[in-house]
Amino acid sequence: MSSKLRVAVLGAKGRIGAEAVKAVEAAEDMELVAALSRGDKLETLAETGAQVAVELTTPASVMGNLDFCIRHGIHAVVGTTGWTEDRLAQLGGWLAGSPETGVLIAPNFSIGAVLTMKFAAQAARYFESVEVVELHHPHKADAPSGTATRTAQLIAAARAEAGCAPQPDATVTGLDGARGADVDGVPVHAIRLRGLLAHQEVLLGGEGETLTIRHDSLHHSSFMPGILLGARRVTQTPGLTFGLEHFLDLG
Ligand SMILES: NC(=O)C1=CN([C@@H]2O[C@H](COP(=O)(O)OP(=O)(O)OC[C@H]3O[C@@H](n4cnc5c(N)ncnc54)[C@H](O)[C@@H]3O)[C@@H](O)[C@H]2O)C=CC1
Numbered sequence: 001m002s003s004k005l006r007v008a009v010l011g012a013k014g015r016i017g018a019e020a021v022k023a024v025e026a027a028e029d030m031e032l033v034a035a036l037s038r039g040d041k042l043e044t045l046a047e048t049g050a051q052v053a054v055e056l057t058t059p060a061s062v063m064g065n066l067d068f069c070i071r072h073g074i075h076a077v078v079g080t081t082g083w084t085e086d087r088l089a090q091l092g093g094w095l096a097g098s099p100e101t102g103v104l105i106a107p108n109f110s111i112g113a114v115l116t117m118k119f120a121a122q123a124a125r126y127f128e129s130v131e132v133v134e135l136h137h138p139h140k141a142d143a144p145s146g147t148a149t150r151t152a153q154l155i156a157a158a159r160a161e162a163g164c165a166p167q168p169d170a171t172v173t174g175l176d177g178a179r180g181a182d183v184d185g186v187p188v189h190a191i192r193l194r195g196l197l198a199h200q201e202v203l204l205g206g207e208g209e210t211l212t213i214r215h216d217s218l219h220h221s222s223f224m225p226g227i228l229l230g231a232r233r234v235t236q237t238p239g240l241t242f243g244l245e246h247f248l249d250l251g
């Protein structure tokens, strides 16, 4: 058996999965041992000796796929969205039964998006108001995006830690949805527009000034270095890691 890392891609015909297949094939230290689409047998992962499964499917499929991987000691790098506290708790239970297996869930694999989350959390305590706007291609199934949800959670946690007051908002009447979704007290707005891929703005406002932090993923290639890094690191990191920032030296 070669010393290359044996990697499988789940969701191999999807928008990001197809790009991940190419990235794994091009990585000198990796071997693509399986590229599974909807309906393909998960047993292929065990039969091909996959060490890491890159999971890029749908919120409806991801839990079943991870259940199989963890039961077979296959590490997983997960980009699929739809993570709730309940799902994370279930995943934690499965990992407790397979203590050497690692799972990385990355709301976003691009370095710019990871930095956006970090900068937004750093800035959040210094401004009275903060809102998140995410903008995506119109084929995206979920809203708000996993990245925007995570960004808002990090902002809210930073503000709570700093003892910030609730945001000013005088709205008492209007149409449902006009103020976006409420994620831990942070309004999150989702745009779906032909021509876009994956974009996010964090708008912060204080007395007489605003700060806007914006990130644009212009191609699915922006996610590939993060996926490859995740695959290399997850084999050395048992248990659940939530967020690619834990595998980056961000200081
Ligand atoms: N974390 C990140 O950086 C990124 C995450 N994503 C997320 O990845 C997921 C996929 O996104 P897209 O590729 O745009 O969607 P997509 O709809 O183009 O691809 C999903 C693919 O998974 C397949 N699939 C469904 N169930 C499956 C199963 N059980 N086994 C194997 N394949 C299965 C579908 O047939 C489809 O081909 C979404 O949740 C999206 O939000 C997308 C881009 C970046």
Ligand SMILES: O=C(O)C1=N[C@H](C(=O)O)C[C@H](O)C1
Residues within 6 Å of the ligand: 081, 107, 108, 109, 136, 140, 141, 144, 145, 146, 147, 148, 197, 198, 199
């Ligand atoms: O569906 C997408 O395209 C993306 N999904 C992820 C998310 O929901 O945050 C990551 C990125 O925004 C692209």
